[in-house]
Amino acid sequence: MLSQRRSGILLHPTSLPGPMGSGDLGREAYRFVDWLHATGQGYWQMLPVGEIGPGNSPYMSSSSFAGNVLLIDFQELASSGWLSPEEILPPVEMLPEKVDFGCVIPYRMARLRLAFLRFNTTNNSELLRSFNLFCELQSAWLNDYATFMTIADLYPGKVWSEWPEELIQRSASAISRIQKQYGDEIKFWQFVQWCFDRQWHALKRYANANGVRLIGDVPIFVAYHSADVWANQALFNLDKRGKPLTVAGVPPDYFSETGQLWGNPLYLWNAHEKTGYAWWIARMRRALDLTDVVRVDHFRGFAGFWEIPANAPTAIEGRWVTGPGARFFETLKAAIPELPIIAEDLGVITQDVIDLREEFQLPGMRVLQFAFGGGEDNPFLPHNYVENCVAYTGTHDNSTTVGWWEGLAQHERESVTQHLNTDGSDINWAMISALQTSIANTVVIPLQDVMGLNDEHRMNFPGKLEGNWSWRFRWDDLRSEDSMRLYNLTQESGRIPR
Numbered sequence: 001m002l003s004q005r006r007s008g009i010l011l012h013p014t015s016l017p018g019p020m021g022s023g024d025l026g027r028e029a030y031r032f033v034d035w036l037h038a039t040g041q042g043y044w045q046m047l048p049v050g051e052i053g054p055g056n057s058p059y060m061s062s063s064s065f066a067g068n069v070l071l072i073d074f075q076e077l078a079s080s081g082w083l084s085p086e087e088i089l090p091p092v093e094m095l096p097e098k099v100d101f102g103c104v105i106p107y108r109m110a111r112l113r114l115a116f117l118r119f120n121t122t123n124n125s126e127l128l129r130s131f132n133l134f135c136e137l138q139s140a141w142l143n144d145y146a147t148f149m150t151i152a153d154l155y156p157g158k159v160w161s162e163w164p165e166e167l168i169q170r171s172a173s174a175i176s177r178i179q180k181q182y183g184d185e186i187k188f189w190q191f192v193q194w195c196f197d198r199q200w201h202a203l204k205r206y207a208n209a210n211g212v213r214l215i216g217d218v219p220i221f222v223a224y225h226s227a228d229v230w231a232n233q234a235l236f237n238l239d240k241r242g243k244p245l246t247v248a249g250v251p252p253d254y255f256s257e258t259g260q261l262w263g264n265p266l267y268l269w270n271a272h273e274k275t276g277y278a279w280w281i282a283r284m285r286r287a288l289d290l291t292d293v294v295r296v297d298h299f300r301g302f303a304g305f306w307e308i309p310a311n312a313p314t315a316i317e318g319r320w321v322t323g324p325g326a327r328f329f330e331t332l333k334a335a336i337p338e339l340p341i342i343a344e345d346l347g348v349i350t351q352d353v354i355d356l357r358e359e360f361q362l363p364g365m366r367v368l369q370f371a372f373g374g375g376e377d378n379p380f381l382p383h384n385y386v387e388n389c390v391a392y393t394g395t396h397d398n399s400t401t402v403g404w405w406e407g408l409a410q411h412e413r414e415s416v417t418q419h420l421n422t423d424g425s426d427i428n429w430a431m432i433s434a435l436q437t438s439i440a441n442t443v444v445i446p447l448q449d450v451m452g453l454n455d456e457h458r459m460n461f462p463g464k465l466e467g468n469w470s471w472r473f474r475w476d477d478l479r480s481e482d483s484m485r486l487y488n489l490t491q492e493s494g495r496i497p498r
Helices: 027-038 074-079 101-119 125-137 139-154 172-181 183-209 227-231 269-274 278-290 325-335 351-359 401-406 410-420 427-436 447-451 480-492
Strands: 006-010 043-045 213-219 246-250 260-265 293-297 304-309 319-322 341-343 364-367 389-392 442-446
Touching (some): 006 447, 043 442, 074 183, 125 183, 139 172, 139 278, 427 447
Parallel strands (some): 006 043, 006 442, 293 341, 364 389
Antiparallel strands (some): 304 319
């Protein structure tokens, strides 16, 4: 339970300003923490910070334990002598207002490899001890991750079930041969994770010291082409060749008559239970090592999930299957007593999902953009909030508030203006004010809504395969009057951290 009144901002680190094509863990991240502190914000919420996957999505990572190496700050690597100032000059085609992944990925990866070559010849005993200690402490996931990434580069364009049989089956002799033959490549992937980890924890310490707690994001499902599935095949519903038998998604609803076919492999929950949910406990501990609180995406999947045959063309062919329920959370809570989890309970939520969340006193989510359809009992209306919830104007999957307002029909606008006592001319601030003054202990606002930006600046369009996850802001566009207005609202609503 999040028991103190706090306000926070939703912004993924890639959306930070900076000259190198994408936000990272460098000086602009620290400047953003300073801004959060100055405006009275107690939380910085972000999307998953793991490796990006197909479509540059942070929700389809190659490992649920590893960090996104594209976030590594080059200035810090240069200060260690591994890159020169000239080598980190960005190409002229880098864009300040968006992440051009096609340009950013090769630029950043080339410099990480150059930094590794120089690190690999270092005789700095302190740095070597730090690296070796990290590899030892994180070996439970790091060795599989580094080996997976190395093999994946040997077979580009192929998922792991298309690798040679001995590698699919993780033959001890085959893995040993890879590790000997490609030892430096495996060490490279360990090196970049070490760089990410120490830079991340330095930023987290700075944020915490300034009264800002980090909210992370843990997707319930993992990507098929990942070290998670390859290294733990007995925990997933796969055939003998390692291919999924069933996959995740959601059934048809108001938004899609064919449902959503996500394609993630499904868990064999009985197998997880026999291990005492060891993989999940390790995963959550890693997430909470990086952040202070985690939002668990698609929480309803723990009560019941939509199981779709792997060969089905749409999600229509699926069926509901009971999830692990209370047994899972009892075990998780025994291992992590505080259980600082936000349950993403959006969509079609049944009573068993509500009962599961309430049994463990997990705060759910309320999204104000969803509040103005139906009657006065709509749970997303602020007068229906409870203290133990996290209230948002919108999420990364929604329109910005200004974009949402621009897309409303006239009768929908009338409902909004009536409930919020506004003429709509300052709709983003009317929405922010409604949340700040609500009973909800925790309020999180996308930075786009503080800035009053339209849908050209939204982060993700669900169902759209290209052009997502690329938005960035610029300090020049964040007006001082908006920062002061946010501070005043936060102070007046009793949400300033002491």
